[in-house]
Amino acid sequence: MAQPTCFHEADPLLALHRRALAEGLGTLLLVLAACGGGLAAAHDFAEPGFVPPLTALSIAGALVALIVAFGPVSGGHFNPLITILQWLAGERPRGCMIAYVCAQIAGALAGGLLAAALWRASPGTAGHGGWGGFASEAVASAGLMLIVFGCARGRRTNAGPFAVGAWLIAAIVATPTASYANPAVVVGTLASAGPVALAAGAAPAFILAELLGALVAFWLVYLVFPQRSVSQ
Template sequence: MPAELGRRLLAELVGTAALVTVVVGSGIAAQRLSPQDVGLQLLENSLATALGLGVLVLVLGPVSGAHLNPVVSAADAVLGRRGRTGLRARDVVSYTGAQVVGAVLGAAVANVMFDLDAVQVSTTDRTTRGHLIGEAVATAGLVLVVFALARTGRGAWSASAVGAYIGAAYWFTSSTSFANPAVTVGRTFTDTFAGIAPASVPGFVLAQVVGGVLGLALVLVLYPFESARSA
């Protein structure tokens, strides 16, 4: 493995692990701090996630692009194919593997920090039609935000915009916006506020892939050409 690729994969693994630690850890903390108020729990969880994700994108973006998400990695490969500016298609699998491993490790770290068993199996079912539509919408929006900024020379806004979008999507989507196959897998390993039952994962991942394709189509229609201009 080339050293440069290894460095990028490490950044994706560490970044996705940190993201899931933030999501799960803040979910556990919120559940304990506000046991009688689910709305307040979600507010606490979404705020921590939005801020944490923004920091991770800012810190790791220069290393690996801070994809932290297999859908984003795949979209980057597709959009960069013409100009040879994005992730190479053959590296998408490696990125995805690093992201999934990181997500599982992140859930374990969060569990242990709060004196829970490192590995649990979630029992939270999320298989309604509304949840799946919510995941498609959330993922389409995420892909649109990420690549609209990248293709219009406004990549410097990615950290704040992506964090803000995910924080908002916690509230306007029925699924609370997982929007990430790796994070979805990782969250099966915690039976807490942020968990998802393994049986719900295939539907979520399929919805995320569909959303990713829709978001990619929107990017290609709205921003057919890359631009170096800044806003």
């Protein structure tokens, strides 16, 4: 049996529909926290400068809690980039990868719709440009994947969720696009409202940048961290 590590489920033989459901629910709650946090910040503070740090705290806090809660069941990805890179690394079967990504996207859409409904908000978009945000999203995504796979390869089972949360706080504040770094979150924001919501025209650029950044990180992971074997 492989030594326990973060971002891999405790029991890979658990029924796939249960693991995928955990990914869908976790992504729903993550997008709810992201979009709802942005709406709350914009509603409660007139100064726009408060929105990024408050949104960062909402997203990071939610993600740490969700990884801790759902990680033993599904690995706690809530991000297609993690799932796809694990598949490319031979750490996850293709069928599982497809099920996870579909559940993540469905959960993200539900989370975005729920946030808008709870706040009774009309659809609105953030000020992030489409292709103008390409470099920002590529860098943010590469950084996130390096943190995730660094913790996984280093078997930092307990530290992983907190390392990811800490990185996101820094990246959301430090990058011009506020570090979406997650194609499912991008899709979810299309259905939502407030400062975090994106226009449909921005989505292709963001998603392409995130995939490119993840692939760069995938290459760097193999240079920096040793290969680990996982029994699936």
